[in-house]
Amino acid sequence: MGMVRALVPALLFAAAHAATASPVTLTIESWRNDDLSAWQQKIIPAFEKSHPDIKVRFTPLAPTEYDAALHAKLDAGTAGDLIACRPFDASLSLYRKGQLISVNDIPGMDNFSTLAKTAWTTDDGKTTFCVPMASVxxxxxxxxxxxxxxxxxxxxxxxxxxxxxxxxxxxxxxxxxxxxxxxxxxxxxxxxxxxxxxxxxxxxxxxxxxxxxxxxxxxxxxxxxxxxxxxxxxxxxxxxxxxxxxxxxxxxxxxxxxxxxxxxxxxxxxxxxxxxxxxxxxxxxxxxxxxxxxxQPDSALGANAKSPHLAQAKIFLQWVASHEFAQVFTTSLPGFFSLQKGSVKVSDPLAQQFLSWRGQCAxxxxxxxxxxxxxxxxxxxxxxxxxxxxxxxxxxxxxxxxxxxxxxxxxxxxxxx
CATH class of the missing domain: 3.40.190.10 (Periplasmic binding protein-like II)
Known part of the structure; x- marks a missing residue:
């Protein structure tokens, strides 16, 4: 009995500590500094509402500085947990260096066609390394x-x-x-x-x-x-x-x-x-x-293979692969069009005109x-x-x-x- 009594306070302490533990904070690296307010005010709050134990920070760089700065950060081990992926070779090289993970097993990847994933898939078509977000x-x-x-x-x-x-x-x-x-x-x-x-x-x-x-x-x-x-x-x-x-x-x-x-x-x-x-x-x-x-495939999101919060980064990527993200993203950033299968409502008239060309043009x-x-x-x-x-x-x-x-x-x- 004495041992049980001794364990009870310890368990209560552990439970209290778990309840008050600070949420994990994920950092997103991106080149799109014009998107900052949309991420801060609309996209991230939509995720945090259903994931109170994960906080997200969007920390963009100037587009012209992004590639060099990202490479330096990844090499030094100081890059964020989530990496905005440019299309094709710039991101493929990061995957080949072991700096991005495969996202093949992320739930929701079947929401994208093979063509939608092409810009972030290896030449042999076997491995996708970023979750597609948008085209322009x-x-x-x-x-x-x-x-x-x-x-x-x-x-x-x-x-x-x-x-x-x-x-x-x-x-x-x-x-x-x-x-x-x-x-x-x-x-x-x-x-x-x-x-x-x-x-x-x-x-x-x-x-x-x-x-x-x-x-x-x-x-x-x-x-x-x-x-x-x-x-x-x-x-x-x-x-x-x-x-x-x-x-x-x-x-x-x-x-x-x-x-x-x-x-x-x-x-x-x-x-x-x-x-x-x-x-x-x-x-x-x-x-x-x-x-x-x-x-043009414009942007996707991958996970830094060396992230100390890889499990949480994968949870965020699963959300990025969801229809909820596609709708929030497209509504928050008119002119960036989801690459997911299925329709997303576009309320902005100019964005709707651009998007309508997909049905009319090659x-x-x-x-x-x-x-x-x-x-x-x-x-x-x-x-x-x-x-x-x-x-x-x-x-x-x-x-x-x-x-x-x-x-x-x-x-x-x-x-x-």
Whole structure:
């Protein structure tokens, strides 16, 4: 009996300690610093409501600093418990180094199709290492007030697109087309990779390039550069020195009419702009063509293999794989579209328009992201340079394409990926 009496206080103490133990805190590493308030105010509270024993902190870095800082933190053992995963090779390399875990066994992974998981799955298709969160869709956002004032309609074809630009230029009130070339990536991702699928036939062309059956010097790959070169007269004065934030400000201040865009701009633009906005997909070559859009896998979430809270990190990933997360995320971040099977309600009108294109257009992803940017020179980064050069007029479309193909040929052999 004495031993039983001695155990009772010990058990009571243990129970009291368990009841008052501090919740485990998980830290999320991410490059999306524009999402901070949505995570803090909507997404994380939705999780913590049903998981009071787990707290979550979202600690983003500037997008340009993220990759280098994350690698340094992971190597030093100081990275957060959950890692926002860029698509394809950037995250695949972390998995290969043993820094991300397999998520094959996370409950809810069957909510995603094989295609939805492609950007975060090993080349052999056997292991997925991040839970998909969202894709972004490319197109054009326009100042609807400006269009109404000048009696303009959103263009459906390339010829209509340039007719609209000519009318805007003649009127002179607005910068017709709002993009700068200083940062390079805009020229590629909001320029070439936005309009390109119309010319190289989207997924068919992308897969042919990977297989070595087509080259960047083929006419259907050169033509998007030719169109980009035609953009030059419609850009702002000094566009060569115009940064990405400059472009955003020019549009939201109402000084530009058309903004080559990704759907991720919606939330920020709706906060900043004092005018009505509309969107249209990349213009088709002929009205009878099917529209083609870039629906780019954007972000996923993985677990740091060295996390001291791996069990709790897996619980959070299970929630990320759930329909509840998909709905909260999509509602909180209009323009970031769930990759899960099944429908998610989208209340934002501009986001709904972008999303509607999935049902109307053929979809593809950026052509450089799978396999083709693993070597040196990195094809995606070279596209940044050459797309800017073409818009600036310092390289012809043909010269830009030849440089890109020569760089790719220097290391890429189609059978080796």
């Amino acid at each position: 869709i490319h197109g054009f956002i326009y100042n609807k007030d400006a269009f109404d004032k000048l009696h303009l309609q959103p263009p459906a074809t390339v010829s209509q697109f340039f007719d609209v630009l000519d009318k805007l230029k003649k009127d002179g009130t607005y910068v017709p087309l709002d993009i700068g070339t200083k940062d390079g990536w805009e020229s590629a991702q909001l320029g070439y990779e936005n309009i390109g699928p119309t010319y190289y036939d989207g997924e068919k062309g992308r897969l042919a390039l990977i297989a070595g059956k087509e080259k960047l010097t083929d006419p259907n790959w050169v033509e998007p550069f030719t169109v980009l070169a035609r953009w030059r007269p419609y850009l702002s004065k000094g566009f060569e020195a115009q940064s990405y934030p400059d472009s955003q400000n020019l549009f939201t201040l109402g000084r530009a009419a058309i903004y080559p865009a990704g759907s991720w701009e919606i939330a920020n633009f709706e906060k900043q702009a004092q005018f009505k906005m509309g969107v249209f997909p990349p213009p088709k070559q002929k009205i009878s063509d099917q529209c083609e859009i870039s629906d 979809t593809t992803i950026r052509p450089t992201y799978q396999f083709l940017s693993r070597g040196t020179p990195n094809l995606e980064n070279e596209f940044w340079v050459e797309s800017a050069n073409v818009i600036n007029g310092t390289d012809t479309p043909q010269k830009a394409a030849a440089k890109l193909q020569a760089g790719l040929d220097s290391w890429y052999k189609p059978a080796q990926h």
